[in-house]
Amino acid sequence: GENVEQHPSTLSVQEGDSAVIKCTYSDSASNYFPWYKQELGKGPQLIIDIRSNVGEKKDQRIAVTLNKTAKHFSLHITETQPEDSAVYFCAASNNYQLIWGAGTKLIIKP
Amino acid sequence: DSGVTQTPKHLITATGQRVTLRCSPRSGDLSVYWYQQSLDQGLQFLIQYYNGEERAKGNILERFSAQQFPDLHSELNLSSLELGDSALYFCASSEGQGAGYEQYFGPGTRLTVT
Numbered sequence: 001g002e003n004v005e006q007h008p009s010t011l012s013v014q015e016g017d018s019a020v021i022k023c024t025y026s027d028s029a030s031n032y033f034p035w036y037k038q039e040l041g042k043g044p045q046l047i048i049d050i051r052s053n054v055g056e057k058k059d060q061r062i063a064v065t066l067n068k069t070a071k072h073f074s075l076h077i078t079e080t081q082p083e084d085s086a087v088y089f090c091a092a093s094n095n096y097q098l099i100w101g102a103g104t105k106l107i108i109k110p
Numbered sequence: 111d112s113g114v115t116q117t118p119k120h121l122i123t124a125t126g127q128r129v130t131l132r133c134s135p136r137s138g139d140l141s142v143y144w145y146q147q148s149l150d151q152g153l154q155f156l157i158q159y160y161n162g163e164e165r166a167k168g169n170i171l172e173r174f175s176a177q178q179f180p181d182l183h184s185e186l187n188l189s190s191l192e193l194g195d196s197a198l199y200f201c202a203s204s205e206g207q208g209a210g211y212e213q214y215f216g217p218g219t220r221l222t223v224t
Contacts, residue, residue: 032210043112043200043215044153051210089153093209097166102152 002027004092006101014109019080021104023090024072030092033066033073038087038103047088048075080108113137114216116201122222128189131219135182135203141165142184143202143213144176153200159184160207191223 003026013019025033034049050057050064050073057064061080066073073092077084085108090101113136123129135142144156155168159178170176173191178184188195198218204211 034212036213043114043202043218044213045112045215046212049212095208095210097158097168098155098209098213100153100155 002030002092002094002097002099004090004099004101006090006104008104009102010105010107012107012109013080015080015082017080019077019084019106021075021088021090021106022072023074023092023101024070025092025099026071027092027094028068028071029094030071031095032093032098033064034091034098035062035064035075036089036091038089040086044089077106080106082108082110084108112214112216114201114203114214116199116216116219118219119217120220120222122224123191124224125191125193127191127223128187129191129221131186131188131199131201131221133184133186133201133203133216135184135201136214139203139205139214140182141204141207141211142178142182143204144170144184144186145200145202147198147200147218148196151197156186165207188221193223196221196223 006023031052036044037047038044063076115134140161146154156170158166176186200218202213202215
């Protein structure tokens with residue numbers, strides 16, 4: 001079955017710098033890759049997603065890249081702000097079941 | 111506000127007891143998912159229902175069961191509770207049955223087993 005690995009588990013960056021979180025997946029049939037953000041005390045919320053027919057997608061300060069050959073995808077956050085502090089989860093699916101990464105705690109240092 | 115509601119917000123109970131968590135999906139969503147999140151842990155997928163039928167099963171213990179009713183709300187039943195069952199339980203809903211739909215998460219139910 002599908003397995004998703006996410007790194008790093010904790011990431012601390014200076015406010016204004018960029019942050020990158022990486023995920024790898026095992027099932028080459030996976031075709032949907034969402035990223036969810038979980039703020040303290042809340043449920044996760046979708047922030048961006050990408051499908052396998054696209055290599056990159058951007059939405060303001062966040063972007064996701066997908067390398068199907070290497071089976072990995074990454075979340076890029078530029079010009080980080082205090083409100084970016086949260087836990088970020090990647091996931092992958094082949095349309096049957098969504099498999100989640102273990103999460104990355106992003107800390108933005110003032 | 112995601113539109114998904116969960117009750118109760120907090121629940122404190124003793125080992126060996128049974129509890130029921132309730133979830134109302136967003137209007138129009140037919141799928142309901144249940145997740146368990148222990149302290150500083152990731153999301154563990156438990157089970158998915160679509161339009162009243164079980165669709166996918168994750169790491170759900172035999173002591174746990176769920177159902178989705180005709181009005182699409184769902185309940186997660188946890189029995190013979192153990193200390194290790196203490197966690198946040200999230201419900202999420204989505205429009206379709208496949209995994210390619212955005213999931214909208216509720217605020218969670220925090221269960222404490224003493």
